[in-house]
Amino acid sequence: MKGCAFGVDIGGTSVKFGLFDGQGRLLDKWEIPTDKTDGGAHVLPDVAKGIRGKMNDRGIAPENVAGVGVGVPGAVAEDGMMPGGAVNIGWGSFNLVEELRNCLKLPVKAANDANAAAYGEMWQGGGRGCSNLVAVTLGTGVGGGIIVNGRLLTGATGAGGEIGHIHVEDQETKPCNCGNRGCLEQYASATGIVRLAERRLTRDGKESLLRSRRVTAKAVFDALKEGDAVAGEIALEFGEYLGKGLAIVAGVVNPELFVIGGGVSKAGDILFRYIEPPFRKYAFAPCRGTGFALAKLGNDAGIYGAAGLILHMGS
Amino acid sequence: MKGCAFGVDIGGTSVKFGLFDGQGRLLDKWEIPTDKTDGGAHVLPDVAKGIRGKMNDRGIAPENVAGVGVGVPGAVAEDGMMPGGAVNIGWGSFNLVEELRNCLKLPVKAANDANAAAYGEMWQGGGRGCSNLVAVTLGTGVGGGIIVNGRLLTGATGAGGEIGHIHVEDQETKPCNCGNRGCLEQYASATGIVRLAERRLTRDGKESLLRSRRVTAKAVFDALKEGDAVAGEIALEFGEYLGKGLAIVAGVVNPELFVIGGGVSKAGDILFRYIEPPFRKYAFAPCRGTGFALAKLGNDAGIYGAAGLILHMGS
Numbered sequence: 081m082k083g084c085a086f087g088v089d090i091g092g093t094s095v096k097f098g099l100f101d102g103q104g105r106l107l108d109k110w111e112i113p114t115d116k117t118d119g120g121a122h123v124l125p126d127v128a129k130g131i132r133g134k135m136n137d138r139g140i141a142p143e144n145v146a147g148v149g150v151g152v153p154g155a156v157a158e159d160g161m162m163p164g165g166a167v168n169i170g171w172g173s174f175n176l177v178e179e180l181r182n183c184l185k186l187p188v189k190a191a192n193d194a195n196a197a198a199y200g201e202m203w204q205g206g207g208r209g210c211s212n213l214v215a216v217t218l219g220t221g222v223g224g225g226i227i228v229n230g231r232l233l234t235g236a237t238g239a240g241g242e243i244g245h246i247h248v249e250d251q252e253t254k255p256c257n258c259g260n261r262g263c264l265e266q267y268a269s270a271t272g273i274v275r276l277a278e279r280r281l282t283r284d285g286k287e288s289l290l291r292s293r294r295v296t297a298k299a300v301f302d303a304l305k306e307g308d309a310v311a312g313e314i315a316l317e318f319g320e321y322l323g324k325g326l327a328i329v330a331g332v333v334n335p336e337l338f339v340i341g342g343g344v345s346k347a348g349d350i351l352f353r354y355i356e357p358p359f360r361k362y363a364f365a366p367c368r369g370t371g372f373a374l375a376k377l378g379n380d381a382g383i384y385g386a387a388g389l390i391l392h393m394g395s
Numbered sequence: 396m397k398g399c400a401f402g403v404d405i406g407g408t409s410v411k412f413g414l415f416d417g418q419g420r421l422l423d424k425w426e427i428p429t430d431k432t433d434g435g436a437h438v439l440p441d442v443a444k445g446i447r448g449k450m451n452d453r454g455i456a457p458e459n460v461a462g463v464g465v466g467v468p469g470a471v472a473e474d475g476m477m478p479g480g481a482v483n484i485g486w487g488s489f490n491l492v493e494e495l496r497n498c499l500k501l502p503v504k505a506a507n508d509a510n511a512a513a514y515g516e517m518w519q520g521g522g523r524g525c526s527n528l529v530a531v532t533l534g535t536g537v538g539g540g541i542i543v544n545g546r547l548l549t550g551a552t553g554a555g556g557e558i559g560h561i562h563v564e565d566q567e568t569k570p571c572n573c574g575n576r577g578c579l580e581q582y583a584s585a586t587g588i589v590r591l592a593e594r595r596l597t598r599d600g601k602e603s604l605l606r607s608r609r610v611t612a613k614a615v616f617d618a619l620k621e622g623d624a625v626a627g628e629i630a631l632e633f634g635e636y637l638g639k640g641l642a643i644v645a646g647v648v649n650p651e652l653f654v655i656g657g658g659v660s661k662a663g664d665i666l667f668r669y670i671e672p673p674f675r676k677y678a679f680a681p682c683r684g685t686g687f688a689l690a691k692l693g694n695d696a697g698i699y700g701a702a703g704l705i706l707h708m709g710s
Binding site: 212327 | 470
């Protein structure tokens, strides 16, 4: 194995870089703002400049770099094509791997950012030692990444693991951001939890700490830890939807483990008390033993996973 | 590539054998009854005898056999272990691949029978040319097999692709065979269609050809083709459940294609008229273009897939 690799996580606001040694240890990390002018035309040159700059600073010769892994907010096909570009960056359809490789003269691999984060959690985070897992990100939306036999499940159009948009509620009247009704994301994301809370709080006048606070997902779980009964009802409803959704996912891909990350996961282990009982109720018997763990890498999951595409894949 | 391979499909009633040339053409097929006495102890020796007999008859030298693939009615781990054995055969937990290899002195690979059938359909059937697909078997139950990048998705406990038991109906009061309530199988299998039909026929006295016939899945689709309105309503309900279920599956693994097989699929292309509209309604936008095709190999899918494990995998 060559001496080191770079992991790059390109987001709509910033580009995060990590330099890793051959054993996957993070040696250095830094970030730059994402320059979205000119349809994102400066982003890849900026990435190349950042990597070359670091190689110069540290005296790293190209022959000692195993490669550069990149996570991007869009679907990436196996050959590096981004058929739908990346709306948040301004990119249209192009081959990201080819372009960055021509620029850097180094091996390049790329993946969707949620998938890269899932890969990072498998390699060095909450899913370490496990080669069949589903990483679930409970943030503004619900994202997901699926690892099968140690490899990312990309899917035919790069939508593999987009479990936020599986249908879990027939009675929903409000549309999801995707246009459908009854998506998992409408109940299990931070925004979804706020919706459940608001719906619950307007149903009756029952006393709750939440009535005197700004209602956020964090506020709900904080109130829950303070023993608030209404927060408990909201957490039960959230857990029922997420447990049901993950039971369905388990029936399809039968992972060893779910790794739960994203802002909502900061509530900690208490989440599992609400997710696991409905999960076991809805799951097909051979999948009932699936484990649950918290993600460990936080915002670094993307750079870890991107570097892992270079250092870990096929190993 | 060596000259030929054997594909064996071990079922509760019979063991089917196929001899294939290196290009995957079926040269010969035959079957024997499954001897389930003594906890299924004679089944593998019978398989070995069948293969050795055919090699003798045709003068095939061991060095010309690429290997033997086997499909079995139970979960098979990557290393050939069957942790749960096979209830229909009488087998307890053992390593099938190891045992048959010791017996035959030939390379052996094994997979669950539904997964082997899916692999067969990908390799030589309705999914030919496609390396990301979900094969759905609509029989007494609903079975499934998932292929990702040309490889079977086995899952942590061999339950990968068991899509018959994903939850699609919150209001169900009757239990599924698996013990849960609201499984896809309760509406989309041959048995499920009969349930939907009986429920529909008892709801009112509306005239229908089905009132004078024995109600089977076939009778429903026959009546539908004769223009029967009640059969049309049943088909709509069946299609709503199956379309919704497959939309969920697409949101998880994002296949290129669904290949629909099993007894119910004998109704033909008319099925897609009932499955596809609800599928497109419930599917996440990037998955809406997923194709649908009928399975082509019928009862031979298992022997094709088993041989494909030897001749096709990793090619």
